[in-house]
Amino acid sequence: xxxxxxxxxxxxxxxxxxxxxxxxxxxxxxxxxxxxxxxxxxxxxxxxxxxxxxxxxxxxxxxxxxxxxxxxxxxxxxxxxxxxxxxxxxxxxxxxxxxxxxxxxxxxxxxxxxxxxxxxxxxxxxxxxxxxxxxxxxxxxxxxxxxxxxxxxxxxxxxxxxxxxxxxxxxxxxxxxxxxxxxxxxxxxxxxxxxxxxxxxxxxxxxxxxxxxxxxxxxxxxxxxxxxxxxxxxxxxxxxxxxxxxxxxxxxxxxxxxxxxxxxxxxxxxxxxxxxxxxxxxxxxxxxxxxxxxxxxxxxxxxxxxxxxxxxxxxxxxxxxxxxxxxxxxxxxxxxxxxxxxxxxxxxxxxxxxxxxxxxxxxxxxxxxxxxxxxxxx
Numbered sequence: 001x002x003x004x005x006x007x008x009x010x011x012x013x014x015x016x017x018x019x020x021x022x023x024x025x026x027x028x029x030x031x032x033x034x035x036x037x038x039x040x041x042x043x044x045x046x047x048x049x050x051x052x053x054x055x056x057x058x059x060x061x062x063x064x065x066x067x068x069x070x071x072x073x074x075x076x077x078x079x080x081x082x083x084x085x086x087x088x089x090x091x092x093x094x095x096x097x098x099x100x101x102x103x104x105x106x107x108x109x110x111x112x113x114x115x116x117x118x119x120x121x122x123x124x125x126x127x128x129x130x131x132x133x134x135x136x137x138x139x140x141x142x143x144x145x146x147x148x149x150x151x152x153x154x155x156x157x158x159x160x161x162x163x164x165x166x167x168x169x170x171x172x173x174x175x176x177x178x179x180x181x182x183x184x185x186x187x188x189x190x191x192x193x194x195x196x197x198x199x200x201x202x203x204x205x206x207x208x209x210x211x212x213x214x215x216x217x218x219x220x221x222x223x224x225x226x227x228x229x230x231x232x233x234x235x236x237x238x239x240x241x242x243x244x245x246x247x248x249x250x251x252x253x254x255x256x257x258x259x260x261x262x263x264x265x266x267x268x269x270x271x272x273x274x275x276x277x278x279x280x281x282x283x284x285x286x287x288x289x290x291x292x293x294x295x296x297x298x299x300x301x302x303x304x305x306x307x308x309x310x311x312x313x314x315x316x317x318x319x320x321x322x323x324x325x326x327x328x329x330x331x332x333x334x335x336x337x338x339x340x341x342x343x344x345x346x347x348x349x350x351x352x353x354x355x356x357x358x359x360x361x362x363x364x365x366x367x368x369x370x371x372x373x374x375x376x377x378x
Contacts, residue, residue: 013047021047025054046115053157068155071114072107075146088242089215097142101126106143111155114147119161123168133168134176140164178323178354185313186324192311200303202267203287207318209260211325211343214318215239216246218295220286222268230256234344238294250344326351327358 013023023039039054041047069077075098083091105125106118122143126136144161151159181189186208193204207217215237224233235251237244245251256264264286272282275292283292297318304318322343329339336359340351352359 013044013051015044023047023051025051040113042117068110068112070107071109071111071146072103074111074150074155075103075107078146078149087244089237089239089244092240093138094142094145097139098146101139102143102146111150114150114156114160116160116164119143119164120167123164132176136168140168177357178320178327179314179316180320180323180327180358181313181316183328186328188311189307189313193307196310197303197307200300200307202263203300204307204321205260205263206287207321208324209257210254211322211329211339212254213237213247213322214297214300218287218297218300219243221284222286223284224286225256225264227256227261227265230258230261232256239297241296246344248344248346250346252341252344254342323355326355330355330358331360333360 013021015021021041021044025039039047039050041050068074079091079094079098086094102122105122106114109118119140123136123140126139131139140161144159147156147159147161150156180186190201190205190208194201197204203217206212206220207214210232212220212234216234219236219238220232220234224235225231226233231253232255233251233253234246237246268282271288275282280292285292285294287295289295300318305315308315326339326343329342330336336348336351339355340348343351345351
């Protein structure tokens with residue numbers, strides 16, 4: 001038989017035969033119209049807190065008895081409604097994490113029953129799959145966004161997916177670091193592209209000289225270049241076949257180096273001649289496919305691998321051109337704020353955290369004497 005326990009001001013709390021705890025609260029009415037809500041939890045304390053909240057809500061006049069939707073129903077409804085306001089890449093990011101990680105494990109739970117232990121269970125399950133820390137962070141971030149919306153809609157009092165850093169750590173696992181080309185490797189990579197992959201050389205040089213993300217490079221159009229000011233306006237990104245804004249909506253202007261300016265001017269003439277020979281106008285896209293459409297990023301990655309192989313360099317991804325740009329500039333003494341602005345980081349702290357090891361080292365002891373009074377004392 002279920003064991004009934006009472007606590008001061010808690011009402012009636014019962015432990016079920018299956019070990020779970022429950023509490024019942026009257027929502028009003030009499031006889032056959034009497035309405036009762038049942039609260040469940042894994043511990044007595046959890047049910048007591050839920051009961052106290054429900055009684056408080058009842059006293060303040062809130063409508064009770066409405067069943068919260070499951071996480072699967074809530075998340076899918078929210079994501080469908082938010083699609084128009086999200087960047088395509090962000091929408092795909094959430095969709096992928098929900099479908100493959102969050103919902104298979106937690107989707108059946110009601111929104112008002114999600115607790116910290118569920119978030120921790122998701123983290124542990126993700127780590128057991130062998131996923132990297134950054135991937136797990138992305139999964140938790142996706143869940144956190146959904147739970148924040150649930151707080152807004154009063155399904156939850158707080159977001160249990162916040163402040164879970166300690167659960168993301170795992171032993172002595174190394175923190176991933178950028179792996180840029182050295183100056184010599186960058187030169188060899190660019191030269192190999194120029195000599196053996198001429199069509200791709202302008203894109204490669206643009207990546208190495210501007211630090212743009214691959215999606216930003218593929219989103220460039222000729223009208224984005226200010227030839228007189230020697231600058232390129234970064235205002236769009238092409239990711240997974242869709243146009244969107246740059247990451248974090250950080251539209252910016254990057255400098256156009258003299259070498260890159262010359263290469264792009266020659267490339268523009270060659271591109272016009274190639275398309276005119278086929279009876280087509282030159283496309284407005286800076287780096288088009290043979291048909292004049294935007295390039296698919298997977299094709300770029302494949303070519304990137306082939307250039308590395310030909311140059312006999314360790315494999316890098318196109319994003320490493322961005323790391324190369326930042327590390328070489330900082331190593332040469334470029335101001336941190338300048339590099340951060342060129343990269344389009346939300347703030348210079350991100351730049352410093354990512355690239356601090358490439359900043360020139362100085363003798364710290366030399367700074368200790370900077371404030372000394374060197375005037376002779378009579």
